[in-house]
Amino acid sequence: MGGVDACHTSVLLNETVEALSLEQGLRVIDATVGHGGHAEKIMENIGHEGRLLAIDCDFSNLEKARQRLSHYKKQIIFVHSHFDQLERIAHEHDFFPHAIVLDLGVSSSHFDDPARGFSFLHNGPLDMRLDPTTQQERACDIIQNASENHLKNIFEKYGEEAHARRIAHALVKQRMKMPMMTTQLFAECVEYALPVRDRALRRKKHQHPATKVFQALRIAVNDELGQLERVLPQAVRVLQKHGGRLAVISFHSLEDRMVKQFCVQQSNPCVCPPDFPVCSCNKTPTLAIVNRKPIIPTQKEIAHNVRSRSAKLRIARIFSL
Ligand SMILES: C[S@@+](CC[C@H](N)C(=O)[O-])C[C@H]1O[C@@H](n2cnc3c(N)ncnc32)[C@H](O)[C@@H]1O
Structure with a gap:
C-alpha cells in the first residue's frame, strides 16, 4: 500500500523504518499505530518471526490498523491506550522491544470527521478529544x-x-x-x-x-506535550533490556525541541559543574544520538502530502543495561 490508505498518508515512511534498523524476528512497539501505515512497513521488515505491540488512544484508528494488518494478526498485540502508559503496557505483555516508533499528533481522518470537532472546515461539536472514552x-x-x-x-x-x-x-x-x-x-x-x-x-x-x-x-x-514528556523516559527504560532504536516524528516546534533536549540530556547526563576536572556525578549516557539534525521530508513528499511539511524525525540508539 506504500503507506497510503483512504484517509491517511504516512509521513517519512521509508526514512522512519530505515532508522529503526530492523531485522527479521525483532520486536517493535508502534505507540501511535494510527491507520497502520508505518506498522505495515515494519511488519514487512521483521518477517514471520517478528512481533509488534500497536498502541493508539483513538479506538477507531486502532480498529482501522487492526483491519489493515489483519494478515499479521497472530504477530500483533493491539492496545487501546495513551502512550504515556507505555512502560506499564510493556510489562503487562512482557514485551521488551528492539525498536519504538512515535509518530505524533493526529491523523487525517480526525480532520475529515466533523463529529470529532478537529476541523474549522466542517461544522461539528467543539470536541477534539482523541479518546472520548477516557478524556x-x-x-x-x-x-x-x-x-x-x-x-x-x-x-x-x-x-x-x-x-x-x-x-x-x-x-x-x-x-x-x-x-x-x-x-x-x-x-x-x-x-x-x-x-x-x-x-x-x-x-x-x-x-x-x-x-x-x-x-x-x-x-x-489532549495534553500532547505532557504525553510526550512522560513517554520519552519510559521508552528509554523499556528499550534498555535489549538496546535498540527510538524514532520520533514530530510536527510542532515545541515537540521537536522536547525530543532534541531529551536526547541531548540523556546522551550527556553529567550534572557536574563545568569547572570540575573530572566527573563525580557518575551519571552515564543512556543513548547515542543517531542524527544531530532532524530528517525532514523531501520536496517530493511535501508536494504529494502537504501535511508532511512540518515533520521532523529524530532517532536515538538506546544502550542496553
Ligand atoms: C500521525 S498519526 C499516526 C499514523 C501512523 N503512523 C500511520 O502510518 O498510519 C498519530 C496517531 O497517534 C495517536 N495518538 C496521538 N496521541 C496519542 C497518545 N498520547 N497515545 C496514544 N496514541 C496517540 C492518534 O490517535 C493517531 O492515530
Missing part, C-alpha cells in the same frame, strides 16, 4: 471554563498566535452570551477577533485565520 474535558469545556489568561497562554504557547490576548478576550465576551459548542461558532469568533488586516493577510496566504488557535486548543485538550 473528560472537551475543547468547548476549556473555552467555556478557562480564565482569559489561561486561554491566552494556550494560544500563545501552543499556537504561537500573535493575537492570543485579543482572541482570548473576544472568546470570554462571547461565551457570556452563548456557550461556544460548535467548531463553526468558535472559528468565526476567532476570525472576527483578529485585526481586519491580519484576517485578510491569512486568507491571502490560503490559511484559515483560526488555524493556529485550533492547533493550540487540540494540543491542550
